[in-house]
Amino acid sequence: DQQVKQNSPSLSVQEGRISILNCDYTNSMFDYFLWYKKYPAEGPTFLISISSIKDKNEDGRFTVFLNKSAKHLSLHIVPSQPGDSAVYFCAANPRGGATNKLIFGTGTLLAVQP
Amino acid sequence: ETGVTQSPTHLIKTRGQQVTLRCSSQSGHNTVSWYQQALGQGPQFIFQYYREEENGRGNFPPRFSGLQFPNYSSELNVNALELDDSALYLCASSPRTSGSNEQFFGPGTRLTVL
Secondary structure: OOOEEOOOOEEEEEOOOOEEEEEEEOOOOEEEEEEEEEOOOOOOEEEEEEEOOOOEEEEOOEEEEEEOOOOEEEEEEOOOOHHHOEEEEEEEEEOOOOOOOOEEOOOEEEEEEO | OOOOEEEOOEEEEOOOOOEEEEEEOOOOOOEEEEEEEOOOOOOEEEEEEEOOEEEEEOOOOOOEEEEEOOOOOEEEEEOOOOHHHOEEEEEEEEOOOOOOOOOEEOOOEEEEEO
16 A cells, blocks of 8 residues: 555756656655655765645745645756755655654655756 | 664575574564565565564564564574575564554675585
8 A cells, every 4th residue: 555656757858947746645644744855875865855734835046835725745956956866755644653753755766857 | 763684795605504584673663574575576574573472473584583672673593594594684663653663674694505
């Protein structure tokens, strides 16, 4: 049962344009949603998070939008840079239970073309 | 500030053997979690340790066990290895009071079971 889904395995974007990565979830009992970026041979790196009580959070070039009625969140990167090329994971933290338990999606490989 | 480190980097074992993976948490972080990332999948939560005790567990059998030491470093032990245990094993640490549930990941240990 995949509670967090990333339906696009890959995305290709031109440098300077906007990258939009999408994520859907099925469980309404998530407290926080997080985005992680992963380069090959490295562990995931935290990018940005959003509380379930908010609908937008912005940090520099990265903005996360949360649509609770649609159980959907998205990460916008603008402008996209070649160094942004990596696998992006959406993750959710269930309410209660282990504080560090994250449920990850399967990831989206972003390629930013120069 | 030293980040999360893991050892070894790579490991090859045969079916039925036992393996121990090690993790040093980031300075000041008292909570450690372990994740398994199979090829093409997102990381899956194995368990979390806080104050040397298991504090939450994912859907993994008892042959996956762990330890946390007074210096907050941790071990993951897997007994009776199976072919499906081949994966990247990620350790993540965080301060207990991480409100956004942000975790800091190590580079992982790549385990191959033959």
